[in-house]
Amino acid sequence: MLTGKLAVITGSNSGIGLGVAKELAKQGADVVINSFSDTPEDHALAVEIASEFNVNARYISADMSDATQCRALIAQAGAVDILVNNAGIQHVAPIEEFPIDTWNAIIAINMSSAFHTTAAAVSGMRERGWGRIVNVASAHGLRASPYKSAYVAAKHGVVGLSKTVALETAEDPITCNAICPGYVLTPLVATQIPDTMEQYNMDRETVIRDVLLTRQPSKQFATTEQIGGTTAFLCSPAADQITGTTISVDGGWTAL
Numbered sequence: 263m264l265t266g267k268l269a270v271i272t273g274s275n276s277g278i279g280l281g282v283a284k285e286l287a288k289q290g291a292d293v294v295i296n297s298f299s300d301t302p303e304d305h306a307l308a309v310e311i312a313s314e315f316n317v318n319a320r321y322i323s324a325d326m327s328d329a330t331q332c333r334a335l336i337a338q339a340g341a342v343d344i345l346v347n348n349a350g351i352q353h354v355a356p357i358e359e360f361p362i363d364t365w366n367a368i369i370a371i372n373m374s375s376a377f378h379t380t381a382a383a384v385s386g387m388r389e390r391g392w393g394r395i396v397n398v399a400s401a402h403g404l405r406a407s408p409y410k411s412a413y414v415a416a417k418h419g420v421v422g423l424s425k426t427v428a429l430e431t432a433e434d435p436i437t438c439n440a441i442c443p444g445y446v447l448t449p450l451v452a453t454q455i456p457d458t459m460e461q462y463n464m465d466r467e468t469v470i471r472d473v474l475l476t477r478q479p480s481k482q483f484a485t486t487e488q489i490g491g492t493t494a495f496l497c498s499p500a501a502d503q504i505t506g507t508t509i510s511v512d513g514g515w516t517a518l
């Protein structure tokens with residue numbers, strides 16, 4: 263149980279981040295939900311989680327593409343015990359056509375934000391004598407795909423950052439690991455389906471089976487609940503000696 267712990271989950275008003283926030287709240291953790299949209303719905307989400315799981319939950323707006331806002335999120339959250347770096351975006355294009363602004367945004371949101379939030383959170387974890395840092399990387403942190411240069415570079419970077427932070431905190435009761443999901447059906451993936459249907463002139467089921475899940479041997483999406491459960495496991499005593507590693511939740515993708 264995580265009662266009395268405070269978890270900050272970046273990029274958690276939808277998809278995997280929301281699944282992780284709910285699972286940690288289910289385990290009793292107080293949670294901070296984050297995105298940069300700052301809508302009434304974002305704040306309502308925190309109220310819903312608080313009432314469903316009987317924990318404290320609040321929404322803090324911060325743009326994870328901005329170093330100052332990443333660090334301010336941690337300062338505003340308070341005594342952060344669990345940090346889940348999850349915010350991420352995707353763009354698919356051949357390298358010679360890859361927009362420079364999009365490259366910079368993906369590197370900033372998917373990778374550099376984890377550097378800034380971790381740098382801001384780790385000294386408090388040391389002082390309080392406990393901390394868990396979980397970075398949501400990807401199967402693309404371990405394998406490449408064409409046309410995803412920025413995403414693959416950022417996710418490999420997150421895996422490297424996780425190992426480095428684990429070594430720097432190894433003698434403290436702090437762990438840092440990366441979860442590497444295969445495909446999870448979230449808004450980030452769902453938006454790729456219509457484009458791919460049009461590109462290959464395929465129906466939805468064929469796109470899912472033969473394009474999206476072509477490298478996922480289980481032929482099933484992982485779920486946000488499974489990523490949440492894996493995060494909760496990494497925060498449990500059973501994982502006290504698991505640090506500096508990756509856990510794949512990818513239906514066998516990286517076994518290939």
Ligand code: NAD
Nearest residue numbers: 273274275276277278297325326349350400445446448450
């Ligand atoms: P999603 O689009 O549902 O969620 C992305 C989240 O990031 C949202 O909450 C969004 O508000 C937030 N976000 C985006 N830009 C932000 C910014 N500048 N500042 C703050 N928040 C921002 O996508 P998802 O599929 O849930 O992805 C979550 C993470 O999981 C990402 O890091 C993604 O790379 C990773 N991932 C996803 C899959 C998948 O198949 N869905 C697979 C492997 C890894």
